[in-house]
Amino acid sequence: MSARRRPGPAAIRAKGWFAAHRWLLARRAAQLGFLALFLGGPLLGVWIVKGTLATSLTLGVLPLSDPFIVLQSLVARHVPETAALLGAAIVLAAYALLRGRLFCAWVCPVNVVTDGAAALRRRLGWRDGVRLDRRLRLVVLAGALLASAVGGSIAWELVNPVTMTHRALVFGSSLTWGLAWSVVAAVFLFDLAVAPRGWCGALCPVGAFYGLIGRWGRVRVGAPRRAACDHCQDCFAVCPEPHVITPSLKNPDSDLILSRDCTACGRCVDVCPQSVFVLGVGRQGPAAGAAPLRQGDLP
Amino acid sequence: MASDKPAVDRRRFLADAARGACGAGFLALLLGWAAAPSRTLAATALRPPGALPESEFLSACVRCGLCVRDCPYDTLRLADLGAAATAGTPYFDARKVPCEMCEDIPCVVACPTGALDKRLKDIDKARMGSAVLVGHETCLNVLGLRCDVCYRVCPLIDKAIRLETRHNERTGRHAHLIPVVNTDACTGCGKCEHACVLEEAAIKVLPAALAKGRIGAHYGLGWEEKARHGDKPFVEGIIDLPDRGYTPPELPRAPGREFRP
Secondary structure, three states, X not given: OOOOOOXXXXXXXXXXXXXXXXXXXXHHHHHHXXXXXXXXXXXXXXXXXXXXXXXXXXXXXXXXXXXXXXXXXXXXXXXXXXXXXXXXHHHHHHHHHOOOOHHHHHOOOHHHHHHHXXXXXXXXXXXXXXXXXXXXXXXXXXXXXXXXXXXXXXXXXXXXXXXXXXHHHHHOOOOOOXXXXXXXXXXXXXXXXXXXXXXXXHHOHHHHHHHHHOOOOXXXXXXXXXXXXXXXXXXXXXXXXXXXXXXXXXXXXXXXXXXXXXXXXXXXXXXXXXXXXXXXXXXXXXXXXXXXXXXXXXX | OHXXXXXXXXXXXXXXXXXXXXXXXXXXXXXHHHHHHHOOOOOOOEOOOOEOOHHHHHHHOOOOOHHHHHOOOOXXXXXXXXXXXXXXXXXXXXXXXXXXXXXXXXXXXXXXXXOEOOOOOOHHHOOOOEEEEOOOOOOOOOOOOOOOHHHHHOOOEOOOEEEEEEEOOOOOOOEEEEEEEOOOOOOOOOHHHHHOOOOOOOEEEEOHHHHHOOOOOOOOOHHHHHHHOOOOOOOOXXXXXXXXXXXXXXXXXXXXXXXXX
């Protein structure tokens, strides 16, 4: 196989730097913004959101809970109070409506870590590594629920890098929470040197759970200009779940990415020099036909 | 053959399902091992007021930190990995910052899951642990000096802790004023441990089970039982409980086999 070209430069040449990084910038802004909402209280005394990603309270009234954690609590035979149950229901409903794995690309703090590892891999030209079966994360999910049920505790929270990173950011300083940061470092090294896109793509049960609830979400990536595709493969190189792309380019019935694995991160949209993809709120399902996504700013 | 295909598919599906189940089992075991050491809460780590018993607490607490945020005295902290309590769960170290026993118990109000039990309305009924005088050789009052700090700072002074007078044998004319904890009233707030003037506190809050000890269930205290039975004998027909030392029975001596040195 010939050396694959680095994704990015072609899109920058075709569309300009800003257009080639639009969704990436939007995502980083969103991730920082969510973090800022949590940090406003402890740092500035402006309490907008209190708590962590496990459960939070917004403006003193709106509870939001991680449904996977609440589910583990339930199978560990504790029935949480209304606040946590309601919070989990609100989060479930919101992600079911939008797209489950939107959490992974737009909220999760570990996304920055694994994106960083992937970017560094591309820069170093490291291509080989363990290719883990993507269904493994469902096995991990089942294992976490089993351990919770048998052990009577919220099992995944013992190792969960997502909440651990978030807690370290929101509750600890980098010095006092050394061990929590070591989990972040482990995920980074794993993705960099062991299994490319391995953590989010194959192991993380939090993302797998959001994937399970979010198959029908309305936020979607589509390929309305797929006729212009010149098979440069840049989208496959940047996509954290590359298997989701092919159907949108080949499926005669729909040019939408319908897989529940898609995180709607928009990297394919950014990196495509031909502007094949768009990210937006699709109104229709699989039988949508040729141009279900309308966005004014298509070139 | 076309007719074989479903059978093969079914076999494949069953094999995949079995492998998945084995994998889930493997992971559950790994997590179980990870959980095992974290189940033992260090004796120095105290849970917030109203916390469920530890085993139930770990199934209920989602590690959100809302109780920590609403603690007005920064008593509560979230545990880092490898800290005295399971990572992400709230605890406090009484020697550093004790519980100030707020009357409205904001930490319990903040808990979204019930890991801190909302049935706790009166902070005096909280049982975060129990104070014990562990330093029987270092406590200044036991040494015959007057410190009394643990006693003075107790929010339930004379109920949870009192000073008991004992004769000072060393001087022959003074008294020891020994701090004695009443575990039935002690909330485990830790103000005594926090205030102890020694370099290492002589009075410490420990988990109640550790602090209190337990008499065996078969054990009856004669005087209590007697009082309960209206001063009637503990066991009908027994006039007195044996109160003398053990007297060995007289054994008949075998003739001609006396001991000779």
